[in-house]
Amino acid sequence: MDAPNLKLSSTYTPGPDGEAGRYELRLMNASPTPLKGFKLGYSGPGRMGRSATLEGGMFVDQSGSWQEIAAPRDLTLAPGAEWVVSATGLDFALRHWTDGAVGAMVTLADGSVHRVSVAPTTLAGDSSALRRGVISMPVVGSVPESLSIIPWPNRVAVSGNRTAPMGLAISGDAEVAETFRELTDHLFPGFGMVRPPEEDGYPVALEARERLGEEAYEIVFGPAGATVLASRPQGHLYGLITLGQMARGARLHPENFAFPTDGTIVDAPAHGWRGSHFDVARQFYGTAEVAQFLRILAWNKMNRLHWHLSDDEAWRIEIEAYPELTDKAAWRGHGMAITPQLGSGPERNGGFYTKAAARQIIALGERLGIEVLPEIDVPGHCYALLQAIPSLRDPGENGLYHSIQDFPNNCLNPAVETVYGVLETIFAELCALFPSKYFHVGADEVPADAWTSSPQARALLQSMGGGGTHELQAHFLRRVQAFLRSRGKITGAWEEACEGGGIDKADCYLVGWRNVAANQRLAAQGYDVVVAPGQHYYLDMAFTADWCEPGANWAGNSTPEQTYRFDPGAGWSADEKARLLGVQACIWSEPMTDRAVFEHLVFPRLSAIAETGWTAPGAKDFSRFIGIAALMPSLYNIAEAGNA
Template sequence: MTIQPKSALRLKTNWTPATDGESLAYSLTLTNLSSKPMQGFKLCVSGPARIDPAAVVEGGSLTARLSNHSELSPPASFVLEPNASWTVTARGLSYPLRHWTDGANTAYVALADGTTLPVAVAPTQAKGDNAPLKRGAEIYPVPTVAPVPVAIVPWPNNVSISGRAPVPMGFALKAKGAEAEAAAATFGELVDGLFSVEGIVRPEAEGGLPVSLSLADDFGPEAYSIRFAADRVVVSGRARNGLLYGLITLGQMLRGARHHPETFLFPAEGEIRDEPALGWRGTHLDVARHFYGTAEISRFLKIMAWNKLNRFHWHLSDDEAWRIEIDAYPDLTRIGAWRGHGLPLPPLLGSGPARTGGYYNKASVRAVVAQAGRLGIEVIPEIDVPGHCYAMLQAIPELRDPAEHGFYQSVQGFPNNCLNPAREETYQVLETVLDEVIELFPFKRIHVGADEVPIGAWSGSPEALARLTELAGPEAAAAHARRLNVITNHHGADDIDGSGAAVLQAQFLARIQRFLASRGCITGGWEEAAHGDVIEKEKSFLNGWRSVEVSAALAGRGYDIVVCPGQVYYLDMANSPAWSEPGAAWAGWSEPQTLYEFDPVKGWTDEQKKHFLGVQCCIWSEPMSDRGVFDRLVFPRISALAETGWTKPERKSWERFKALAGLMPILYGIAAVG
């Protein structure tokens, strides 16, 4: 690992787990390597770790805290002399540190005159664990002898090939008709973006093997076949997406035979017939915690298509940021898209004191949606409401009940972060926002979040308590009011089922769904959207994130379910429990083999399986300020998820997958060292 940019100030952080005789210790040591003493300063740090507001702090004090942004002050009159150090230790965190990326990854010093000084930060060290810190994708080596003769991920339904043909230089695509021409053009765009110098698509004059694209009616919408002959290949399908998937399979076979001729071949004859096991094969990407520019999104979509994934769940808003342009409310991006010292949103999750962030303007969104469509990917935008709205409320503070008092706190440590369901202004703003969103996303699936509303939400709002009295009676309102100023959400999202918060959220969601249905849209939500059973099941779907058992129960109640349990399909979770691995740990950990072999419908009844839409991995971005960490956490697990979505369970094989996965592209091209 490398230290951050040069500075006269250095920060080292150390983690000591709790023992029987001593509480946990998160120690931060600031060293002044300049020639000048420093006084009247505050040390500002951010990273996934959250110092608990009630923590005992030794050597200083916690003077401000918003989620993972903490300001620590030394004792009054303290002077940090040149070449001296100051250590402050917090004995209380919102969750114990498990991996090196949990600790502070950005710091700066704020001076009394309002200026800031940069601080170089080293990765957090854990007591007793000095293993080299890992980053970069784990690339499985391609073996000399593989279980199969061709390289294809995800593996097809039926492979009946024989013989060994000379490996083509590339493919000369012969397309007739609009669907075939569109598939050929998209495949050319895809391989040019992922493997630009390999010339996978090239004319016959440059050695391209003729590949004919043929439309046929006896295929499903994503199905295809490939027939091999001595002098040409024929790819058949009913529609553009099937033809594109056939070409992707062909391209993977070519690359395998070209790069590893001792292991893989290009067949002389035979046929491959293929179609996906599941209709929903998705990936979620959180762009609120860390921003990804359109160039990154574009390449990510290409990688999704190369894995035959077909749903992109774009998480565009959260407490930490708002990332999509809304003409009616420019402050959403003017304020909500940026973080920095002195701004309404402070540095969070590793962003520094300078103004940083970004958002997608409407032209960029349209370009992303159009590209995704060409690649066979439907885009589902998420505007996360009524919780996770801290950034939105900083931009539009008039949405708050003006008489609201006290606090409630979310699981991530954001106070009073929920849109008020009792205010008519809430619906006026949201309907305007959603109308602009709907216009940009033709798939007509709009995800509204509905997750992790704190159990104390709106307990200090007279308007909300009055509405709760109407809905559930005065006793329910009185009980809810008693949750005011009570800190919950320390070690996991509150279970709000049956609470006053759940009653108010249910009313909110029912109204939002009616609005979306009036615009011809299906409403998506995380599993908490089922509280109260008020949303119309025929016009909605849920993402089940807690466990397969919870998802099965919701399917049994009639909800269409996309399975994405955090323990396995959340790709921000670390690959192993080792401190040297990056990532989070609140849901556990999941190595690629565990994810690959996981059964998303284990124990489901046939009736429950009728509501099983498919699978989705979720990329939450909290630990991913380092793009090498992104590559390590996402690859090859995204390909393992893709094979679960495409390949029938009885045809899956971990040994085969492991032999082929090393040929799959990764986003930033950062591979693990050693």
């Protein structure tokens, strides 16, 4: 038979008081041929769960966000007819349209597999337009000097207002000038931000001023042009970015923004760590996309990319010693080691970064002043790794546990000695590849019952004098940390690394994520801390509780204004603030099943976090910020529907 034309729609009806309600799937046969004896597979992020009660279908299998349901044996789905299956007793309530099914396939009785087109899940009784793309923001004159700068500088004392420059004619450090030209050519094609004097380039001289900090700069405006003073190339680049933002704003919106003729801007960052985490495991982003994201970070004066390269759903970096990691674990699809996940279809889907591609990203980051640091998430979130190298399991382990994302037995076992040999080989390759002094090892979300059925784990615990999952993870992390320390690395981890006795505080930093208070608590315990609470800095969280907003909501909701106004060190003691390295956006890509959702969730909240990382608290002003934010670049230039 010809490939059937199949369409999936779904509706969610909430339960009382926001509890999990009823989820109804409707598969329509738009083909001329009846179907019988078929199975529907779909992926979320939302899922029915093994404990759900199904009506109209039978549970077959589940792994992560992937779930498969069989049609009743006596059902014949006629042309033009719908098969309806519904579930109650879901694992969790659906809150947003991106929670529902976003990818699907049907397996027919003859074993053939066919893609199913999927419409976004609707909420019963709600017809609101679904939101995608960068939100519409008004462009207004900033306060007090009408300058289009994000993040806002420390001190602005300028006057005058000249016609906006067509571009900048830069003299001085030719390498910095070329970096700025490449940056602006990629971010604003055709704008001609850098141009020679004979093409009406505004004169900008780069000069040395040794007393300034590594990222600090000063701009002096005069009748003959501007001078950027800095002690390091990074300061010169940031000064050029400030000038470029001002020139672009005044050129595009001369009624709102000015370009000064006299005065100074004196600037330096409030925090040394101004970063963004980027999950490329749940959804894969090609090298060109990562490179463009780096350029956006640079335009926001951010200086860390935390590259999340492995998770349950995929392994994304070439390891020469273990080619099976990218042969098997970088891909998912029907009949593969990893099933379709988070919107991917039956076809082979995924990808990985060769070492050559990673070097390109690292080198670009170095030119832009961005330290690119890898994360390999261990000992949890290792389903993909274990599918590629199953010999790392304890052969005597006979129990079953599931992660919060519903992956079975997804943790490396701290009692299996071969685990350390494999990890040290992998980490050695990555330490050689990444010059960053930081190496993040994850350590989050290990299930409480992990390893309880492992004889080797029980024996290790007995030799340690007792304990449980936390103590086993702490033992594991201290061994991993010792290896990384031998390679000159500082070990990064999520906040759970403090549990069970914890990772050694020396040569370590932790990222607090589960709530705001966790960060201060970690600092009080003596850990260096990067602040990234899910309630404010997780950019997969939806803006509001409205169904039409995309994103997740386990940590609540955070509008751009709420993200902007969050003070990472509020209420901290002086000793605790001494442990505050800085702030970090976290981009988890589970709900970002199309690029327009990425745009909506990340921008302008990324810039809001950048301003908190750079600007002194007393100089922040949300009304000014939001009036400029529309001028900041996004990754795909997708505007919100109806607001292009």
